[in-house]
Every structure is written in structure tokens, then in C-alpha cells.
Amino acid sequence: MTEALLDVRGLHAGYGETVILEDVGMQVGNGEALALLGRNGVGKTTLLTTLLGLNTVHQGTVRFSGRDITRLPSHQRARLGLGLVPQEREIFRSLTVEENLQVGAAPGPWTLSRVYELFPRLQERKGNLGHQISGGEQQMLAIGRALIGNPKIVLFDEPFEGLAPVIVDGLVDAFRRLRSDGGLSIVLVEQHAELALELTERAIVLDRGRIVWEGASPTLSGDPARLSSLIGLEVA
Known part of the structure; x- marks a missing residue:
């Protein structure tokens, strides 16, 4: 992968003095889609909100388009091209x-x-x-x-949660159109792990605020036993 659009290294962050994320590192390239998976409460949403500048960073760096934005206010991050679809x-x-x-x-x-x-x-x-x-x-x-x-990257936090299957199908079609158009980078947090893996190239799995698996989405979707073990949910 060429120089990452989003480059996170050694991130320790949380709410005030409470540290939720520990030593998190991740990269997202231009036009790439990354699935962010894990059980409830492991820090997925915290990671998204930290990327947006809404939480306390204790250690580590966040770089975007080659610029260090670790201490940048959230409104300036939005102007640089970080977008959010909140839960x-x-x-x-x-x-x-x-x-x-x-x-x-x-x-x-x-x-x-x-x-x-x-x-x-x-x-x-x-x-x-x-x-x-x-x-x-x-x-x-x-x-x-x-x-x-007109962001460069969009962070999706559980975009399909609580919706009727027919609505989810329509949103998935729209998501695929975004992917086929190219250019837009995506980070997708989604409880339906198999769907998230189907829609992305790479995935990372969080557990207790740490990354416990990282690799190609097809690799993880092709190993149901490992997926079930990592996510803690029954999979088809």
C-alpha cells in the first residue's frame, strides 16, 4: 500500500483519565474500505470518535493526508476530509x-x-x-x-443496525455503489461481521481496546471458526 490516507500509530486513548484503546495502530489507503469488528464494548466506537478528535489521546499519533492531526480540533478534521455516519x-x-x-x-x-x-x-x-x-x-x-x-474518508458506525432487511438491502446496494465509484475511503463498524467482510478489503478485530487480528477480509470470512472465536458470535 502507498502512503496511507489515515495512519494511526501506538494510540492510547479514552475518556478523560480512563484509557479504552491501548497501542492501536491502523492504516487506510486512498479508496480502501476497512472493516472494524469486535464484540460490544471493545472500543470500536471509541476509536471512531477518537479519530474525529472527540476523546483524550494519552499516547500515539493520528496522521491524515500526511499531516499530524493528533491534537487538531474536530471541526478542523472535518474540513480536512473526515466524515462520520453516526450510530x-x-x-x-x-x-x-x-x-x-x-x-x-x-x-x-x-x-x-x-x-x-x-x-x-x-x-x-x-x-x-x-x-x-x-x-x-x-x-x-x-x-x-x-x-x-465531500470527505476523503467516511467512518460508518453501525449503519445497518435496527433496520428492516429490505432497507438494509437497499443501503448495501448504495454502499456497493460507493465502493465501485472508487476514490472514497471507508471505515465500517458493523455487528454483522460477515456482511462487513463482504463489503471491505481488509479488517481489524478489537478486543478490550487492543487489535487482536488484522488481515484481508476474505481470509477472515473464509475461516468461520476463527471469526466466531474472535467476535464471540455464532456465524453461519
Whole structure:
């Protein structure tokens, strides 16, 4: 892999004096998708929020596009090209769908029309307030809002959680389109490990705040016994 877009080394971080992540190192290249797997409570979301500058870093470095951003405020990281699709979606419920998208818009290839092309349902509902759309539509809106900010990398935190299978299928199709377009780097946190491995090139597995496995996604998906042991869940 050439110089990583995102390069994390020796990261010890958490909330105040409480250390959750210990000696975490990871790299994500341009246009690469990385699955971040592990049991509940092992530090996956903490890692994402630390990358966004929302937690305390005790040791280690975070570099993005060759720049050390370890101590950079979160709003400046967003301007550099870090995007987030949060687990709780966090849309503006009192704004319309289109207003939600316009709030985060930045110059670049992702425009309002391109988001509507990816998610036609959002165009149909563009005049509805955030609290008037379904959970699946809210997730589409959260993804669209991240994309229209024209990031270099998007961090997805459980994007398929709690949604009906038919909605998940539609979001997976959209995710595959993002991957086929190329250029956008992705970190995907997802409890459905087999799905996450199907959608990514590489994977890392966290346990108790440390990386316990790293490698190619097909390698892990092709070894159900190891996957079950690492994740602690039954797999098909």
C-alpha cells in the first residue's frame, strides 16, 4: 500500500483519565474500505470518535493526508476530509431533508443531485422534516449528509443496525455503489461481521481496546471458526 490516507500509530486513548484503546495502530489507503469488528464494548466506537478528535489521546499519533492531526480540533478534521455516519444518525429533526443536506454541503463531486441519485427516496421526501421520515430514510439522510460534505474518508458506525432487511438491502446496494465509484475511503463498524467482510478489503478485530487480528477480509470470512472465536458470535 502507498502512503496511507489515515495512519494511526501506538494510540492510547479514552475518556478523560480512563484509557479504552491501548497501542492501536491502523492504516487506510486512498479508496480502501476497512472493516472494524469486535464484540460490544471493545472500543470500536471509541476509536471512531477518537479519530474525529472527540476523546483524550494519552499516547500515539493520528496522521491524515500526511499531516499530524493528533491534537487538531474536530471541526478542523472535518474540513480536512473526515466524515462520520453516526450510530444514532443525529439528523436535524426540525429541518427538512433538503435543509439537512444543505447544512453540511461543501464544494466537490458530491452534490445535492448526486445524493438524490444515490437515494431517490430522499428526493421524494426532500420537503419533509427530519422527524417525519422513517428510520431507514433517516439513515439514508445521515449517509447523504456525510457524502455532501465531500470527505476523503467516511467512518460508518453501525449503519445497518435496527433496520428492516429490505432497507438494509437497499443501503448495501448504495454502499456497493460507493465502493465501485472508487476514490472514497471507508471505515465500517458493523455487528454483522460477515456482511462487513463482504463489503471491505481488509479488517481489524478489537478486543478490550487492543487489535487482536488484522488481515484481508476474505481470509477472515473464509475461516468461520476463527471469526466466531474472535467476535464471540455464532456465524453461519
